[in-house]
Amino acid sequence: MDNNNHILSSPQQEIDLIALAAYLWKRKRLLLKCCGIAVITGLVVAFSLPKEYTTTVKLAPETTDATSKMGNLGGLAAMAGIDLGSAAGQDALSPNLYPDIVHSTPFLLELFPEKVTDKEKKQTMSLYDYMADHQRAAWWSAVVKAPLKGLAALRALFSHTEESDSVLNPFLLTRKQEAVLRDLRQRTTVFVDKKTMVVTLAVEMQDPLISAEVARSIAGKLQTYITRYRTQKAKKDLEFTEKVLKESRAAYYKAQQAYAAFEDGNKNIISASYRTEQERLRNEMTLTFNVYNTLAQKLEQDKLRVQEQTPVYTIIEPASVPLKASSPKKLLILVAFTFLTFLGGSGYLVIKKIH
Template identity: 45%
Template sequence: MSNEQDVIVRNNNNDEEEIDLLEIASKLWKSRRTIFIYCGIGAILGLIVAFSIPKEYTTTIKLAPELNGSSSGASKLGSLASMAGINLGSANAGGDAVMPQLYPDVLSSTPFLVGLFDVPVTESKTDATYPLYTYIEDHTSGTWWGYLFGLPFKAIGGVMSLIRGNDDEEGVGDGELNPFRLTKDQEEIKNALAKRIVCSYDQKTGVNTISVTMQNPLVSALVADTVAAHLQAFITEYRTSKARQDLAYAEQLNEEARKEYYDAQQRLADYLDRNQNLSYYSAQVTRDRLTNESNLAFSLFNQTAQQLQMAKAKVQETTPVYATVEPATVPIKASKPSKVMVLFGFIFLGGVIASAKIIFADKITELKQSFSK
């Protein structure tokens, strides 16, 4: 008998739930005018917000770094391991500390970003050229609500700076750019650049993707191309640093050997000019000694010349080559904001607020009455 009662209770609960859902649907349908009004308000707010956000343009470059022939087999093994979720990048690098996986860290480092401050950029609308630092500081706009909410913090910061004095704000104080000690404004520009320059590495394909987002399409393309060039120059300088040091040392040895060889030749020539008709044995011994010194100097000069050529070939061999899979092009369409998504988001939010108000109107009224008592 108890089982039948449980079944009856469950059926009653299900009926109540169905009745509640139907009641909620009925409330919403009866108050559909209110929902439409809220959705309309949301659409208006969405349009205001969507057109208040500045347009951003994104330029994407894809670089494929060169793989050394000696590590090609290891790279194939690494690609197979990466498919299984195993990272063998350090083993495949062949002693190279700056692997492609670390390129995003290089691009976000302070010296790299500070090195972009003086890069000249040209706006597409005005054809005016500024340093990138000036463009980010003076020619990049934000949203009106960002300025509005930021005013109190700026006022507080100004008061605090007056209290503390300006010593902490001036950095080194000589007006020069010092990556070791940036001023507050320079730190803000550096952080803004770090957000606008993004680099990602694909473990499977080994391709680095560099994306630069700016409020001007031409500036976006110029900065992206410059970032790729600076990255390639940095990696090239790092990988060829040892070979270039060896080349400089070989050039020094070759120059010293050349000078010694020319001096030995000149000493032999001067002696022969002064002692042409002498047949003394002492004169012959001196001539033979100077001749041997000249021959030895020439042999050393010849060896250092060969070493110099080998050092030059080593520099060329260690210089990496990058295949530009996708070069920089001036974007035509803005990457953000998506006005349609913003509009539908606000319309949906307006509908949700209106529905919540309609559903919980009775409970809100009861709470008000209970508090009033």
């Protein structure tokens, strides 16, 4: 066999790289034609894909233990006779759960009615309508989805139940609503740094202004969700304490008036029954006052707890309208098409030569 054609050595079947390179060099015209076709195909694909814009928001949530937080007001509360030790506890909703919260169905469904405006400010619509009816796609997607649309039309023709997309029922979503929900979930990413606990939220949309609007809305709703979760128990305790305090205040005032009326109506009377009734009314007034005073202290404690349980978020990187598209990466597509074509063509020539 000729040295130029000797690609494989006989005993160990090892590849002779020099002979392989010389063989491929002889077939360079074929490889160049293939790479040229790959470049043209890559350009068609790169310019057919719609542009996507990504907005990134970074925020640092407050993750301090509640024990140390309540200790900040410990001295002030102690002066008022309030013990804040019972208010301490651990935060059950750590930043590691934020991705699951953002990707949950109830959270994303709250974004559907949000109003968004395109970058030309020509149209204002709900986020659901934008994602359902105003998404651009590559030209070949229409060919691929045509059979699926035909099947959907036949199913709707023979189906006895009509799906209404105007009604949003989280328990029973329509196919169109489920598709929009799935698309929105894929376009939203949340990453939590395990060391710094910095939360990075990224939203990808085909319109830069809508991308920034949705990212800002998600960041705001996430803060509201966490704040509501962290403070709901303390707020319920505060409402209950306020209710019981009103009842105890009325009972104390009633006991106070009864004692005063008894004293006014029994002046200059000295008897055992008088002293017994006087002691009973005084004890009842003292007891209701102690309950009222305790609840008043607890009310101040609950107010402090609501304030301390409210988390504080530091916005490291706020939402801003992206100026450049994040995808498609045209250069990367061209390089990938060219490299894979060259690799495939070289492999084909080598296999053809061996056999």
